[in-house]
Amino acid sequence: MKRKKRTSLKSSSSQQFVEEETYLYLPDEFLSVTNSLLFSLTVYSSTLPFLKRLLKRFTKLTCLRLYHIIEVDNNLRLISSFPLKKLTSLFIENRTVPTNGLRAFSQNITTLTSLTCYSMFLSNTDLLLVANCFPLLKELNLKRPLVIDETNFINGIRNLLSKCQCIQHLNLDCIYFLKDQHVVELSFYMGNLVSISLNDCYLLAETTLFSLVRNCPSLSEIQMQSSAIGEESLGHSDSLVEFGVYPQLKSLYLGYTSWLSDEIIIMFASIFPNLKLLDLKGCHQIFDGICHVLRKCRELKHLNLLEVLNLSNTRVSDKTLYAISKSCCGILQLLLEDCDYVTNKGLKRVVLNCTQLREIYLGDFHVSDKNKKLILDRGCLLC
Template sequence: MVTTTHSNSYLPDDCWKCIFKFIIDEDDNNRRYLYPLSAVSKQFLSIIDPLRLSLTVLNPTRPLIRPLFKRFTNLTSLNLSRFHGDLNNLLRQISRFPSLNIKSLNISNKPTIPADGLRVFAQNITTLTSLTCSKIANFNTTDLFLIVECFPLHEELDVSYPLYSQKYILRYPLYGEKYILYVEGVKALSLALIKLRKVNLSGFPINNQSLFHLLKNCKLLEEVIMFDCDQISREGIASALRERPTLSSLSFSGSSSYGMPDITALCFIGFTASYFIGSLVSLKGLTCLSLRSLYILDELLYSIAREGLPLTRLVLRKCTGYSYDGIFCLLSKGHGVQHLDLEDNMFLNDQHVVQLYSFLGDLISINLSGCDKLTERALFTLVKNCHSLSEIKMEHIGSKSRGNSESLVDFGVYPQLKSLFLGRNSWLNDERIIMFASIFPNLQLLDLTSSTQISEGICEVLRKCCKIKHLNLSGCYKVKLHSINFVVPKLEVLDLSGVGRYVTEKGMKHMVERCTQLREINLGDLHLSDEKRKFFSRRGCLLC
């Protein structure tokens, strides 16, 4: 790196900004590669700082708050979900910078809603359009009214899985006094948030009535997510959908993990089935349909195909009742499905994949995890024929793998694949993952969770796949890293939780020295001395 006492080049700031923006646009994760550039000169530093649009605050940093927000003047997104400290106080400090153009705020995973801080924040920073407050331990009905009071111009809202509310509904299932208050709160929210486009109410205590109010009153609503809302029936969903025919994305599920009955599955018979299907296919602009843990009929898939709904994302995760004929009909008559999720499908086999791939020319990602009749042959059929496919999830598939690694050489090289999830496959060993590394050289994410036959082969994978940024070896208790005698230039996140005694402090130090961009390590039950933890911290690694 060369520095001078005068200007770095004849190029003006605007030209450098275009160059740096090009680097960011190519891959958002490349933002970290701008850090060395910012050290070249004050000119580069002044250009790069305004390019940062998002900021995550982890720990109390009161002395640094003012310098941070003076440096990054163009921030639009704040993530405080991992912040440990006085959140009310932090929000008050941030509100002292009213020139900030913050549009998105995440305050999830907190004991309570920071009411005082949000009020001050809303008074001074009026640009917020998206609020995420998922998994709040004690979410009260008054919090809904607070959101309405502070952020009437919200376009996106996530209040999913409030922990206290779920426990309360188990005690007062349907008509409890508190439950009625939640229903009224959702009604007030739907009347006030006139610009709401997207809402996530998964696990939230709502019923048919409150859902009806939401879809009727929010004229601009485009996307609704409501997994594990056990007091909503399919009649309720059908009635509500007829109030908002412009909906483009719908996600809901059957029974949740909280022990409630699967009302939606029990009601899907006779007239209810026809009424529900009719309401669903009336959404002529539906591009995303995500169903989980539901009993569905082929007639639903046939109807979607007949109506020609423009689905680009189809999720039937853990769904039962439908057959291969139904999914074949939908995919063969559909146009442009880019994301397909058939997790835990019981009938899909390798031959079915061969018959379906010709309809999946636009496919970008697919999830076939838990499909125990599939083998890795299905994986290679997809990558060979779906040229846009960049992500595959095939965890815990058929236990009997066909053929050997030598026979896979004929499949060639497929550089388009960027993310591969192969966790919990008992047939996966060193020989196979090394072969996969040769076939998929541009992998950026590799998840091998609980692959108990993998040991030193992972070192050869890292050598061949030099673009890997995220590596999950959780539960791979035989994995060995001591053979890494080369630089791993782009690895940023490493999960080694549950690896047991095979990974030592010495091995970890060796790994960090070779992985020059490593920023996050999940060690799980691996205990490190304070000295070693300080060593990792000095190198910029966050230990989880």
């Protein structure tokens, strides 16, 4: 390797300055290896002067992320002129839809299966453009869209889903006006859906959850954190026949859903018996119902499949924690921050049962000296 320093002088009518550039010359053999190792490229406005050089060098990119770059239409055209034959994922954070750039991109790069339009003004026309340009999308992320006409936007989502039948993963986080009836209607166009994220859609409740599992037979993951599930009584919740059983659902994220209760999660355990992951962090109305969940959802009991157990901000008691530790003896990490009903007695039991524990997060919990010694003697980190 050789290093070469070059000093160049540039002048203008008002100033002179000296610019030093250091060049690192590397063997072609080394460059050929590094070129093949970069699969993701993030582009900012400051990156644009080097964009051509980067695209020439890194030809095996699979993911491209564009953050508020200037003249996004022209730069998308530029990007699409390079032979990026392995590119499958495109992320754009920009206020307006780069209409012409997306058209040019879709004509020259036909391998795209994942598209993210983050915090972008979207209308029916814009969403139809996306559908026409990328009808074979498998993953679509429209998180935090900027919407002027809500009805127009919902129509656009429906039209897009009707055209893009291959979509398996859909993210509609932070659409604050989204209602149950909207999702019920859209669910009929999601036949191939595998996962959906509806976090921070505060108006959505049980109707959304049940319409998704009924109409999307392949759906295995639902994220509905900070929803309205449980805000209104189900009334007829004891009639499980009406809801049915949906064994295809494996992961359910319901964190920070303030109205969730033991009654509701017990019902969910019967409706979704094959759950492997149930996220209830920040659900302060959950007590000992978690024990029933563990008895009904057999997959949750096999802790060889579970490495992290997060019970922070819940009202689990020593009794509940003991039951969990007997069923979940293989966990590696346990989080018990702000669990006011857990005592040192319960903590000792879980440490004795969970012999593979490597980390325990307790927040402000006061740990007795005996428990500290027990935890440290077992090679577990106390945080």
